[in-house]
Amino acid sequence: MDLRLREDPFPKAGAADGSAVPDLLQLRDENGHIFAGRMESLAKASPVQGSMDVPFYGAKIHFPVRGNPDTLTLVPTLAPGQKLGIVVSHRGVPLADLGELEAPVRLRLDWNDPWRSRFDDPGRLRRHSAPRSFLYVEPYEVRHEVLLRLEDLAPYLRFKPGDPQNLSTSERESLKRAAGDFLRAHNPLRINGAAVEAQLDRVEFLRFGRQGMQNANDAETLHPASALVGTILVYLTEAPTETVELQWELFGPDLERRPVTLYFGRESFEFEATPRDPVFRWSSEEALGLAPEIERPASAAEDGRGVPVIGLRTAAAAVALLTAAWFARRRHPVLACTGLAAAGAAMLFPQLLDPVGQPEARTMAFPPPQVRTRLEALLHNVYRAYALRGEEASYDRLAMSLDGPLLEQVYLRQRKAVLARNQGLGGEGRVSRVEMLDDGLVIRKLGASSFEVTGRWIAHGAVSHWGHSHERHTLYAARMVLSIAGDGTWKITAMDLLEGQPSPSARS
Incomplete structure (x- = not known):
């Protein structure tokens, strides 16, 4: 007791x-x-x-x-x-x-x-009434935390314990590898309508403590009948998540229903998968707007204010054609020809009428709020890359936000430093959200399709495993160079970190 x-x-x-x-x-x-x-x-x-x-x-x-x-x-x-x-x-x-x-x-x-x-008292229940799934929707990723009893997994892994009272160290390590490989290939997840490959983050044996789920160390007794296996799968995306579809496949005599909880910002959504209804579906339209919105990059067909460039070109050409027709009816052939030439120029040479579409002008079109939103997403993606175990996955994730020498520098030279800095989040901590601060945000144009931003942000970190979360907040300041590719993709190409310290406003 x-x-x-x-x-x-x-x-x-x-x-x-x-x-x-x-x-x-x-x-x-x-x-x-x-x-x-x-x-x-x-x-x-x-x-x-x-x-x-x-x-x-x-x-x-x-x-x-x-x-x-x-x-x-x-x-x-x-x-x-x-x-x-x-x-x-x-x-x-x-x-x-x-x-x-x-x-x-x-x-x-x-x-x-x-x-x-x-x-016997129905009012006395444990919060985790059964092993379940936790889905975390974050910018550019969905994380699936799969919590299963070893007894539910054992038939699929063809495992029988040598000692019915305790799992040996070798059995635990073997089971972790087998469980990770098995779960990567089952319970498929679709994001924004497309199947996404699962990347294995970690596999742990867990136990219940006062503070919720905790890692079980090798010295603790693990009864095969009650042992819990926790597996974290990460699904990377190149755009903010709009829809999630999880198909649960593992059902059996002792696993007839699967509770699923999805977390989106400060909101949570509950579902119970069954053999008759095994698919959990979620859309961002169901949310109340309590999660920070990640703005989509403007496409080549839009200017910095979200105005369709093609629409402007078509309108300009239409006006020129109407003008030419009017002059023709008035028997002004020279002016009519001029109007026709203007219409052709509008359609064939859009850069003449579309300075906003040019890279140099595009850097001047983005107001500070839009720069702030883009930077929040880019920086969050960088932080998340360091939580991925696989080197290839980490590099690919960094390449979504960084480019040029900075990409190699961060990956090859600063990886250990950033990981050491993130240890302040508690070892298993991860940055869940980046908040760019309005004060001190300075934007300076450097040249065609590039500009310099000096600003500060708060990295909101959290240990958010198995439905529990503990927050930590750190303030950073940096001078960064951003570049915009022809397809409208933003990337950070240079960064000079000025400071990093706990946020006074967020200290507990």
Whole structure:
């Protein structure tokens, strides 16, 4: 039993000798037999370390139980008005989230499958009621976090544990490789209507802790019947995600439904895949607009204000033709010929009437808000490239935002430095959003299709695994050179990082 005890109902907890159990809880079987408990550990924690707003004690109590009882009843013995917060796990599987125990509750235990153990009280549920899928829609990528029981994967991997009570280190490593290869080829994902190849980010064995899902280290016991395998698949895109379609394929006697949660900015969308309805579909049109929008690059057929250039050329030619016809009717052949020549020039030589379409003019057409939006997407893409494990995938991802010597410089010389800087996000942290700041944004034209931008941004980082997120924010400033290709693609070709520090406005 893992207990959190407020200081007021147990003021002398620090004097406990470990042999006696405080009069807080009784554990009884179906015959009414009471099992004696023994204190294993007791430590006082501050409000900063825990979720309570007052000092509390964390205690672990061991209750030796005879055999494998089908049911156990927890009976609180606190004085009236006192409350006991408790978490119960069966072989590492939590039967409910942390909650108050104010009245007796009965547990039903399934010793063959701990995932089927439960409280009789329907109000006591764990947040992750079953292994599930988490989809994260981010600029230029969708991340699929697949959480599965080892028992659900074992038949596909043709795996049988050597020890039914614990997975060996060699078994764990072999299973990680096999699970990653298997899941990359199953449960296909379509983004914006097209199938996208999955890139394997990582595979981990997980366990439940107070803060949610946590990595299980090699020294921990992993019961094959309750072990969890977490696999993260990354799908890269060249345009913002408008639609997502996930087809879940893994169903069986013990896996008849698959909960799916999609996160888009601060919004979440729920679905439950079944053999009859195995496809989860999502569109950005369903969102309420709580996620930052990523502006699409202007095509060659649009100017910096989103006006169709072809439409301007056609209109100019039409006006010239009408003018020529009018002069012809008035018997002015010279002026009529001039009008016809102007119409031909409008269609055959668009650069004469379309200075905005030229690279040099295009750099002057983008206002600061549009430059800011583009830079947010480009920089986010650079940050995300460093979270990819494969060298080829990382390089290809960087090439979407960087070009010229800067691409090689960042990949070959600055990779370790940026990774070390990102360790401030907590090892598994990743930048989830880049926010360019309006103040201090300076844009200076350099030449044809290139300009210099000096600005500051906040990298909003997060550890967002398995439905939980912890934020971290860092302020950066840099001087960058941006170039625009003929097809309207923006890329950063030079960068001088000026500073990087925690954002004062975002410190927790």
